[in-house]
Amino acid sequence: MITWTKLIRMALLYVALPGAILAESAQAQTCPTDARAQIIALEKKVEQRALAARQTPETQFIPNQDELFNQVHALMIACPDNTTVNKKLPFMFFGLSYLAETAMHRAAIADLAYTALMRAKADMQKTIENEQEPDALRKVVADERRALMADLNDFIIPAMFDYGAVSGSGFAAFSNQETPDTCPYADGERFFVFSELEAHGKILQNTLFGMMQSGYVLTEPPLEYRLKALRKACPDHAKQITVDMAVQWTLIALAAHDAPDATLVNGEPQPADLVETASAKARELLENYELMREDPVYLDKTLSMAERALHEGNKMDRTRLANNASQTLDDIASGK
Structure with a gap:
């Protein structure tokens, strides 16, 4: 007999498999020299589409089958050490989450957003702790990091929580990336x-x-x-x-x-x-x-x-x- 939990796990597997294939192809890429320009252009597209979706909700959005989502995800995979890219990704994924109809898709997007958020936070922490950097810059970066961390409580945790509540299951969306092995807080x-x-x-x-x-x-x-x-x-x-x-x-x-x-x-x-x-x-x-x-x-x-x-x-x-x-x-x- 197929139980509710089995249905959820089957659906999760169905969504996760294309993601794994996408990740493998993206990992072969190198971070483009114009990554900053690309992420800014994609950010505008995400904002426009998210605003449009508030007026006319999309009904066929499946993350791994969506061209804009795949472009954002590919840049995330190709540029793991690019602070500019990682700083923008959580908010961009937040915008894309407006397009998702299901709690599972929102949780999957939140899972990716968490990875980007922690990458950016780690990079920004290095700048803040670097006494060779100007004090003014370190203060600006600290403020940026504080604003960035708000995404954790305002978007990532609620999305993951909703998925767990609806599915009756306590496991992560695409992976366990948001369950840290080392303390994410300094x-x-x-x-x-x-x-x-x-x-x-x-x-x-x-x-x-x-x-x-x-x-x-x-x-x-x-x-x-x-x-x-x-x-x-x-x-x-x-x-x-x-x-x-x-x-x-x-x-x-x-x-x-x-x-x-x-x-x-x-x-x-x-x-x-x-x-x-x-x-x-x-x-x-x-x-x-x-x-x-x-x-x-x-x-x-x-x-x-x-x-x-x-x-x-x-x-x-x-x-x-x-x-x-x-x-x-x-x-x-x-x-x-």
């Missing part, structure tokens, strides 16, 4: 870490509320695989990430508790033990959080008073979040 980028975690939490909360309104529930956080990868790759942030994972499971338990008659997205009834299972996972994460080592920056006595006050505030927020999750789990268990 030591001084705690703001970006908190920003991503906040995006995960808000998206899950809004998705659960919307699904409950339609009579559906989730059985797992769709992007937990990324949070697990982040926790492993970024040990300094592991304690914070673990709390956020616990909160996500708490929200799933709460939604299932408040909507016992809600079904899964494929129409099947929710598991009878969903509330207990989700609650148990949340409690296990909270217990692990208590045993994990502290973020070294919270223990650094050499920081200024202002910096220490900021970090102390973050630490208190984390503790408050964990306590709220624990109290909610107690309320669920007592039937409140």
